[in-house]
Amino acid sequence: MTTVRFQADADLRQAIVTGTIRRQPNLDFQSAYTAELEGKKDSEVLAIAAQNDRVLVTHDRKTMPAEFGEFIMSKTSSGVLILSQNLSVSDAIEALILVWEASTAEEWVNQIMSIPF
Template sequence: MLRLLSDENFNGDIVRGLFLRQPDLDLVRVQDVGLRKVDDQAILDWAANNERILLTHDRATMPDFAYERLARGEQMAGLFVVNDRMPVRQVIDELLLLIDCSEQPEWKGVVLYLPL
């Protein structure tokens, strides 16, 4: 099962829906780990150090920071950039597909845009 971290502004309906469909999901929110109001680089650093794939809607800056991190040779557990215009049900279905059908190491250093 994938280990996930949701960004501060990630849609809470998606998070709740994921837990409803998969109660044993390994997902924490930045708010739960003391990262509220910290910058994107700090969130990416925490996610890398804790081997968690970051879920975000931030298409404007987060991917750039992720690519800069990789260019410096720093680790990244993965980044899933979810289009905030996707229907909640579709996001949940696609994330559960990724969670159930892939392994954590497959996403190391990868920036993935959803929808698939």
């Protein structure tokens, strides 16, 4: 069982990344800046997250679900977690920590989930 590792999409609020790491320093959460995701297409972002065995965390409810569906038809994804933009930073942090504590990376393979549902 492997620990979940996260990859922030370029649209994810940095305060969520920073706050999550501050609350749980052992959690592995790579920023979009570090992964050089700015300006990349959804399919490229999904590929980068998959290559690095990271669950992609995004606010993109508009295009990411369809891109994810297309992606997993031919490739394996480490998973996608869509956080509502209406979710407070503290609630987003709590949700990510819960996912990290209560699930394994294997459970996220080719899965997509939205919070709130």
